[in-house]
Amino acid sequence: MLLRMTSVALVLPSPGDLAALVERAKEYAADARASSTRRAYESDFRAFERWCTAQGLVARPAPPSVVAVYLTHLADSGRKVATLERALTGIVHAHRSQGFDWPRAHPAIANVMGGIRRRLGTAPAQKTPVVDELLAAMVATLDEDLRGLRDRALLTLGWSGAFRRSELVALTVADVARSSEGLIVTLRRSKGDQEGKGAEKGIPYASRAALCAVRSLDAWLTSAGITEGPIFRYIDRHGGIHGEALGDRSVARIVQRTVAAAGLDATTVAGHSLRAGFATTAAKRGKSLDAIMRQTLHKSERVARSYIRHAKLFDDNAATGLL
Numbered sequence: 001m002l003l004r005m006t007s008v009a010l011v012l013p014s015p016g017d018l019a020a021l022v023e024r025a026k027e028y029a030a031d032a033r034a035s036s037t038r039r040a041y042e043s044d045f046r047a048f049e050r051w052c053t054a055q056g057l058v059a060r061p062a063p064p065s066v067v068a069v070y071l072t073h074l075a076d077s078g079r080k081v082a083t084l085e086r087a088l089t090g091i092v093h094a095h096r097s098q099g100f101d102w103p104r105a106h107p108a109i110a111n112v113m114g115g116i117r118r119r120l121g122t123a124p125a126q127k128t129p130v131v132d133e134l135l136a137a138m139v140a141t142l143d144e145d146l147r148g149l150r151d152r153a154l155l156t157l158g159w160s161g162a163f164r165r166s167e168l169v170a171l172t173v174a175d176v177a178r179s180s181e182g183l184i185v186t187l188r189r190s191k192g193d194q195e196g197k198g199a200e201k202g203i204p205y206a207s208r209a210a211l212c213a214v215r216s217l218d219a220w221l222t223s224a225g226i227t228e229g230p231i232f233r234y235i236d237r238h239g240g241i242h243g244e245a246l247g248d249r250s251v252a253r254i255v256q257r258t259v260a261a262a263g264l265d266a267t268t269v270a271g272h273s274l275r276a277g278f279a280t281t282a283a284k285r286g287k288s289l290d291a292i293m294r295q296t297l298h299k300s301e302r303v304a305r306s307y308i309r310h311a312k313l314f315d316d317n318a319a320t321g322l323l
Contacts, residue, residue: 040086040090041089041090041093041094042090042094043090044086044087044089044090044091045059045090045091045093045094047087048062048067048070048087048090048091048094051070051073052066052070060094060095060098060100061095061100062091062095064103064106064108064109065108067088067091067108067109068108068109068111068112070087070091071084071087071088071109071112071113071116072112072116074087075116075119075120080120081116081117081120081121084113084116085113088104088109088113092104127268127269127270127272127273127276128268128269128273129273129276129277129279129280129281129307130159130255130259130269130273130274130276130277131277131280131281131284132211132277132281134259134262134264134277135155135156135159135211135274135277136208136210136211137262137264138155138255138258138259138261138262139152139155139156139210139211139258140210140262141258141261141262142258145239146220146223146224146235146239146241147235147239149216149219149220149223149224150220150224150232150233150235151254151258152210152216152219152220153213153216153217153219153220153221153231153232154168154232154246154251154254155254155255155258155274156206156211156212156213156216156217157185157203157213157216157217158251158271158274158275159213159274159275159277159278160203160204160206160213160278161185161201161203161213161278161295162201162274162275162278162279162292162295162296162297163187163201163274163275164272164275165248165249165251165252165271165272166248167187168232168248168251169230169232169245169246169247169248169250169251170188170189170245171185171230171231171232172228172229172230172231173221173226173227173228173229173231174228175187175188175231176217176231181202181204181205182202182203182204182205182213182214183202183203183213183214183217184200184201184202184203185200185201185202185203186198186199186200187199187200187201187297199297201295201297217231224241225241226241229243230243230244230245230246231245232245232246232250233245233246234246234250248271249271251271251274252270252271252272255269255270255271255273255274256269256270275296275307276307278295278296279292279296279304279307279308279311280307280308280311281311282295282308283308283311283312284311289301289304289305289308292304292307292308
């Protein structure tokens with residue numbers, strides 16, 4: 001059998017089309033990082049630019065020695081090592097995005113950062129996890145008005161689903177399905193899922209009605225008349241429910257406000273405390289690391305274990321019973 005070979009003409013883009021493709025390529029490259037990450041990088045570089053301008057220095061391209069002095073300035077201003085690391089990442093990103101081959105590991109920077117780490121330490125400040133009994137005390141402070149119903153639903157769902165703040169406020173009515181055992185919540189995108197593959201979390205009924213995320217969510221949605229769109233919304237001082245979703249910082253404020261109302265120190269907690277509290281409580285109740293990671297959606301066992309370190313301090317403790 002003879003095969004007829006056909007030639008395919010290679011169609012090259014016109015100059016106008018090529019320019020459009022270049023711009024699209026830049027858009028795709030920008031989308032490789034979450035918008036929040038890009039904003040953080042841009043914010044950090046703008047701060048570096050302002051400092052350089054005040055010193056009469058060039059911010060881009062900046063010699064490594066200038067960046068090392070800037071990091072020293074941040075350290076002497078009381079900034080934590082984690083803040084310095086992020087600032088350095090933002091400066092590196094700004095240089096590389098403009099085609100400058102900027103050496104992050106240059107000795108001038110590496111030596112200064114090494115000394116700062118030794119001097120300041122690298123352990124992050126840990127917030128208190130909201131364990132189950134603390135959650136109960138927080139929920140008990142809430143009224144039965146719309147704001148109280150919303151905050152109860154937010155706290156209990158955020159805790160039971162081990163949601164990050166951004167994940168919680170991004171939820172819509174369409175993301176929640178009912179089952180005989182509770183709720184199936186679809187997470188469209190998260191910090192650990194930048195490509196938007198999605199994931200599902202099961203939220204079971206709780207034995208204590210006041211802490212039940214399923215009942216609390218139903219009560220909020222019914223009372224607020226929300227049938228579509230964002231679940232957790234702004235409520236103005238007149239009790240009016242707005243159409244836009246809460247910002248992720250609102251989660252932290254609600255956590256801190258209810259902790260303060262319960263008579264405890266609000267500065268020891270943050271929005272992240274709900275997620276950490278779930279993991280800590282689950283570990284204390286004997287849940288496996290695998291089960292905990294399925295709910296938190298952690299991919300790293302090392303990171304997941306860091307959430308439950310306090311829960312295991314007295315398990316098989318070598319000092320127990322010695323005195």
